[in-house]
Amino acid sequence: MKEKNDKLVYQHFLDESFEDLYEHAPCGYFSSLPDGTIVKLNTTLAQWLGYHKTEILHQKRFQELLPIGGKIFYETHHAPLIRMQGSVNELSYDLVSKSGALLPVLINSSHVTDAEGKVVLYRSTLVNISDRKKYEAELLQAKKKAEQAAKTKAEFLSTVSHEIRTPMNAIIGVANLLQATDPSPRQLEYLRILKLSSENLLNLINDILDFNKIESGKISLEERPFNIRELLQHLIYNLLPKAEEKEITLTHEIDARLPSFLLGDPVKLIQVLTNLIGNAIKFTHTGSVTLRVQAIEVTSKDVVLEFKVSDTGIGIAADKIHKIFEEFSQADYEINLKYGGTGLGLAISKKLLALYNATLQVESELGKGSSFSFALKLPISDFQPESQQLVDLPHSHPGSLRGIKLLLAEDNSVNIFILSQYLKSWEVAFDVAEDGSEAIEKIRQHTYDLVLMDLQMPKLNGYDATRMVRNLPDEKFKKLPIIALSASSKFDLQQRLDYAGITDFIGKPFNPRDLYNKIALYSTATPQQAGNTSGSFSVETSILPPTDPSWHVNLNEFRKLTRHDTTQLTELIRLSIENFTSFQQNFKEALYTRDILLFEEVAHKSKMTLRSLEATRLSQLLDRATDLLQSGEQDTSMLAVASREISQEIDVIITELIAQIPDQPGNIS
Structure with missing residues (x-):
């Protein structure tokens, strides 16, 4: 009996515990x-x-x-x-x-x-989850603060870069001009030191800006066809003078099995190899620097390449190797004092290779040299781009641009002087405008083959001046090549350049050869046409034949979907406007980065809406832009035109949608 009572008490206790x-x-x-x-x-x-x-x-x-x-x-x-x-x-x-x-x-x-x-x-x-929401809000706030700090840093670096590059443009430009004035041997030595110091300072600025872009996630890989052999030969050719100055040998050994054309990002590959070979030359006093490129594995679709840069230089102590990949640091303090530099070259190279999931390896022995290597797996391309016959060595062909007439829009007197000297030596006829308003007036009054447009000018800057030129009534103003001149980085300005309708870009300090080639490429009177100022421009101004539709969108399908209900139609139009605004930004980003996957993904998302609105023109523009990306289009101006036309068409569609939002609730007939 007692046992039964104990069980009842125990069960009651359990029930109370469960209830509690x-x-x-x-x-x-x-x-x-x-x-x-x-x-x-x-x-x-x-x-x-x-x-x-x-x-x-x-x-x-x-x-x-x-x-x-x-x-x-x-x-x-x-x-x-x-x-x-x-x-x-x-x-x-x-x-x-x-x-x-x-x-x-x-x-x-x-x-x-x-x-x-x-x-x-x-x-x-x-x-x-109140605490979780609170933590999430705090994390979001912290993230916003961090992003704002990063943005502030990036803007500061961009501003400082611009301010430093402007006087650097004058220093390097005048040094180049003085070399052409038959200076004495002593003056030549002074000029050599001046140019070397200026170029070192410019490299320092570029390293800091590159590192900042990588840290902020603004750099991604492109994938486009390039000739690997030609790329490596140009690299060695460009670095050979530095090696010859130090009386060391610079050689390259390229595996015969290398395919001619690969798919990848040649700019970033060259940046990595330039850093590695430049360092090797810098730290080598006698002996040689060698670039070896070996095909480790070759299939019908891709190839695994090993790049190795070896030197007979000062080498690195075993206990110092771990430091060389750290930002703003070198193997030791004495090396920094003796050789200078930012300590960013290897850190940048390592981060760029990380985009390819590749690792930078180093083998070194103090006093006996170093060897840096990495392996890349790249797809093979059968694409054969048409080579653009750009002219080389501008000073060796004085007068070869005779017959070209351009407008130089620039407010800095030093920059005007330097640019004028080059234009005169190439026998280019030119006018000067010192602000955007004057530039527009001269463009209206005269016929130019192209315009060199400084972006930072008083009264009216280069962006606004270009937009106003593009909006002038005559069709020729929409075709006029306008090349931007700026001390800022093109990457930071790309969206503004596209929006303004600028054709191409030259950074300051500029390379005279680049300036010469740009003028030759975009002018009516090319070196083969000297003296002839007639004809059409070589620049593509549209990726589709011109059309003049009376409307860009049709709401009939939207009205059917919403059964002619005003409230639902308004909501559908508003959602479409939001989507088009998002699509517009994504299309710009995809075309600028040549990201065909992103472009096709966004185009697919927009397809249903475009079909419902009968937005034929925009659909055709997207198809044409897809063709350009799939073909591996090398001409950035064509992709810029595609980006501009798609953006303009979306602006027109958004404007028409806003205009057709019903004013009153209720049903529509």
Whole structure:
């Protein structure tokens, strides 16, 4: 008898424990009927909401504890989902407490059925995520602050870069001009030191800017065809003078099995190899520097290449090797004092190779030299780009640009002087405008083959001046090549350049050869046409034949979808405008980075909307731009034109959609 009583007491104790656990658990619990009426809840949930249990039990449905958005979600997603699969997990809701405050929770629910399988009850568990939301808000705020700090740093570096590059343009430009004036041997030595110091300072600026772009995630890989052999030969040719100055040998050994054309990012590959070979030359006093490129594995689709730069230089001590890849640091303090530099070259190279999932390896022995190597797997391309016959060595062909007439829009007197000397030596006829307004007036009054447009000018800057030129009524102003001149980085300005309608870009300090080639490429009177100022421009101004549709969108399909209801039509138009705004930015980014996957993904997303709106012109532009990307188009001006035309067409569509938003609620006829 006593044993039976003990069992009853024990069972009663367990029941009380389970009940206490249910009532005061750290989670909220409730049970509800299929219509949402709450028939049981624990004390924890009641306290969270600020209600007495009797105010909720059999008095409120779960939906009544939700704000309007939560109610819609419950009816459209929560209820159908639990009916279909019997349970739902971790749905996020805000519950409305008695005081009106919102309580963020995660809900897990499952149904209970009777013997016939009919749902009779829902049981739900709630987790209070107020602290999580608070932490998320704090993290978001911290993220915004970090992003703002990074943006401020990037803007500061861009500004400082511009301010330093402007006087550097004058120093390097005048040094180049003085070399052509038959200086004495002593003057030549002074000029050599001046140019070397200026170029070192410019390299330092470029290293800091490159590192900042990588750190801020603004650099990504391109994939386009390039001739690997030609690329390596040009690299060695450009670095050979530095090696000859130090009387060391610079050689390269290229595996005969290398395919001619590969798919990849030649600019970043050259940047890495230039850093490695430049360092090797810098730290080698006698002996040689060698670049070896070996095909480790070759298939019909791709090739694995090993790049190795070896030297007979000063080498690196074993206990110092780990330091050379750190930002702003070198192997030791004495090396920094003796050789200078930012200590960023290897750090930048390592980060660029990381984009390819490649690792930079080093082998070195103090006093005996170093060897840096990395392996890349690159797809093989059968694409054969047409080579553009650009002219070389501008000073060796004085007068070869005779017959070209251009406008130089520049406000800096030193820059005007330097540019004028080169233009005169090439026998280019030119006028000068010292601000944007004067440039527009001269373009209206005279016929030019192209315009060199400084971006930072008083009264009216180069961007606004270019936009105003493009909006002039005569079609020739839309075709006029306008080349930007700026001490800022092209990467930082790309969107503004595209929006303004600028054809191409030359950075300051400029390379005379680059300037010469740009003028030859974009002018009507090329070296083969000297003296002839007639004919059409060599620049593509449109990626499609001109059309003049009376409308760009048709809302008939939208009206059918919304059954002529004004409110729903307005909402659909607003959603379409938001989507087009997003598409516009994505298309610009994809074309600038040559990211065909991103472009095709966004184009696919927009296809249904374009078909519904009968936006034929935009569809054709997207198809043409896709063809350009798939063909490996090398001409950046063509992609810039595509970006500009797509953006302009989207602007027109958005304008028409805004104009057709109904003014009054109700039905439309």
